[in-house]
Amino acid sequence: MKIKYELLKKEKNTKARRGKLHTNYGTYDTPMFMPVGTLANVKTLTPEELKEMNSAVVLSNTYHLWLRPGADIVEKAGGLHQFMHYDGPILTDSGGFQVFSLAKNKEKDIVEEGVHFKSHLDGKKLFLTPELSIQIQNKLDSDIAMSFDECPPASASYDYLKNSVERTLRWAKRGKEVHNNEKQSLFGIVQGGAYEDLRKYSAIETVKMNFEGYSIGGVANDNESKEDMYKAIDYSIPYLPEDKPRYLMGVGEPIDIIEGVIRGIDMFDCVLPTRIARHGNAFTKYGKINMRNAKYKEDFDPIEKDCDCYACKNYSKAYIRHLIVCNEALGGRLLSIHNIRFLIRLTEELRSAIEQDRLLEYKDQFIRDYMQKEK
RNA sequence: GCGUGAUUGGUGAAGUGGUUAACACGGCGGAUUGUGGUUCCGUUAUGCAAGAGUUCGAUCCUCUUAUCGCGCC
Numbered sequence: 535m536k537i538k539y540e541l542l543k544k545e546k547n548t549k550a551r552r553g554k555l556h557t558n559y560g561t562y563d564t565p566m567f568m569p570v571g572t573l574a575n576v577k578t579l580t581p582e583e584l585k586e587m588n589s590a591v592v593l594s595n596t597y598h599l600w601l602r603p604g605a606d607i608v609e610k611a612g613g614l615h616q617f618m619h620y621d622g623p624i625l626t627d628s629g630g631f632q633v634f635s636l637a638k639n640k641e642k643d644i645v646e647e648g649v650h651f652k653s654h655l656d657g658k659k660l661f662l663t664p665e666l667s668i669q670i671q672n673k674l675d676s677d678i679a680m681s682f683d684e685c686p687p688a689s690a691s692y693d694y695l696k697n698s699v700e701r702t703l704r705w706a707k708r709g710k711e712v713h714n715n716e717k718q719s720l721f722g723i724v725q726g727g728a729y730e731d732l733r734k735y736s737a738i739e740t741v742k743m744n745f746e747g748y749s750i751g752g753v754a755n756d757n758e759s760k761e762d763m764y765k766a767i768d769y770s771i772p773y774l775p776e777d778k779p780r781y782l783m784g785v786g787e788p789i790d791i792i793e794g795v796i797r798g799i800d801m802f803d804c805v806l807p808t809r810i811a812r813h814g815n816a817f818t819k820y821g822k823i824n825m826r827n828a829k830y831k832e833d834f835d836p837i838e839k840d841c842d843c844y845a846c847k848n849y850s851k852a853y854i855r856h857l858i859v860c861n862e863a864l865g866g867r868l869l870s871i872h873n874i875r876f877l878i879r880l881t882e883e884l885r886s887a888i889e890q891d892r893l894l895e896y897k898d899q900f901i902r903d904y905m906q907k908e909k
Numbered sequence: 910g911c912g913u914g915a916u917u918g919g920u921g922a923a924g925u926g927g928u929u930a931a932c933a934c935g936g937c938g939g940a941u942u943g944u945g946g947u948u949c950c951g952u953u954a955u956g957c958a959a960g961a962g963u964u965c966g967a968u969c970c971u972c973u974u975a976u977c978g979c980g981c982c
Contacts, residue, residue, distance in 0.1 A: 572944050593943075631943045654945040685943075754942040783943040790942070805944045813941070813948075828937070861947060
C-alpha cells in the first residue's frame with residue numbers, strides 16, 4: 535500500500551501539526567526525524583540500533599545506489615529492505631541533489647531531457663533523467679520515492695529559480711507518468727528559493743499533480759540564511775493539502791527542526807547527526823559540544839545525564855573522547871547513536887508540546903538552554 | 910685522557926650573516942543542514958644547548974662550558 539497521513543491535531547498558536555504516517559511497516563508519529571543512510575546504511579549503525587532509538591523512516595540515495603552496487607543488484611537481493619536487512623519504511627532521494635553538485639557547467643549540463651554529469655567514482659560520463667530516477671527507485675523498492683527535481687544553489691537569481699521551478703514541474707510530471715509501483719508512494723518537490731510568488735506557484739502546480747506527499751526543497755544549501763529557509767517554508771505551506779505529509783529536505787539543526795515544525799512540517803532528514811558524530815561532536819540540550827576538547831579528558835559523566843540512549847547509559851565523555859581522539863570507529867558510532875536519538879527525542883517532545891498547545895513556550899525554553907552553552 | 914662530529918618547538922626534522930625560523934606529526938580551538946568527508950579551516954618556537962666574543966647585525970663565524978655519539982690509548 536501507499537503511505538497515508540492522518541492528521542490528529544493542529545496546534546492552536548502555530549501551524550504545527552501532530553499526525554501519523556501509515557506505512558507497510560507500521561504506523562509512525564509525526565513530526566518525525568529521519569536518519570540518512572545514503573549507501574543503504576546509516577553510517578556505522580545497524581537497523582536494530584535504529585529501532586532501539588525509536589527511529590522510523592530511513593533515507594537512502596538513488597544516485598549512490600545506482601552507481602554502487604547498481605539497481606539491478608538491489609533488485610536481485612529482493613529490494614532495499616531485504617538487501618539492508620531493514621523492515622521499516624525507507625525513503626529514497628531522487629539523486630537530484632547529488633547530480634546538480636556534480637554537474638560542472640550548469641547551463642550546458644542541465645538540459646530539458648535531464649542532467650549530464652561525471653561519476654564521482656571514476657569520472658565516467660552519466661546522464662540522469664526524471665524517468666530513470668523513478669525507474670531506479672522502483673527497482674530499489676523503497677516505500678517513498680522522490681521526484682527528480684532541479685535543486686538550485688541558494689545564490690541562484692530570481693530568473694534562474696523561475697526556470698528551475700518550471701523545469702521541476704515538468705520533470706515531476708514526467709516522473710509521475712512512468713511511476714508504477716503500487717506499494718511505493720511518490721512525493722513532489724516545491725522549489726522557488728525565498729520568493730513568495732515562486733514558492734506559491736510551485737506549490738499550487740505541484741499539488742495539482744496529486745502526489746502522496748510534498749517536500750520543500752532547495753533549502754539548507756550552501757550558506758543559505760535561516761531567514762530564507764523560514765521564508766521558503768512559510769511561502770509554500772499554505773498551498774499544501776492538510777491530509778498529506780510535508781517534508782523539509784535536508785534539515786537539520788535542532789532549532790531549524792523546531793522552526794520547521796512550528797511552520798507545519800511533518801518530516802525532516804539530515805546528515806548532521808551522523809556526520810558531526812564521526813567528526814567528534816555531540817548535540818546536547820545546552821548546545822553542540824566538541825568531544826575532542828581537552829576539558830573532557832577527565833569527565834566521567836555521560837554526554838547527557840538524562841539521555842536514554844545506549845551511549846549515555848553506558849559510556850563516559852572521557853571514554854568517548856579517548857575513542858574519538860584515537861580515531862576509533864566506536865567513538866563515531868556511540869556519538870551517532872546519541873545524536874540521532876537526540877533529534878528523535880526532540881521530535882517526541884515537540885509532539886507532546888503540540889498536543890498540549892505549548893509549542894512556542896517549548897521553543898523559547900529550548901533556545902534559552904541551547905544558546906546557554908555548557909551547564 | 911686525546912681526537913672528532915653533533916646539540917633547532919611536545920616529536921621528526923628543514924634552513925639562512927639581515928623584515929614574520931620551512932614542512933610534517935602532535936597539541937589546542939572551530940566548521941559541518943536532500944553525505945563526493947577517517948574531511949576542511951585556524952592556531953601552536955619573541956626563539957635555534959648555556960655563556961662570552963667578532964660584526965652595523967648572528968640560530969648560522971670564533972672561544973669556553975655542558976650533554977650525547979664515534980675513534981684511539
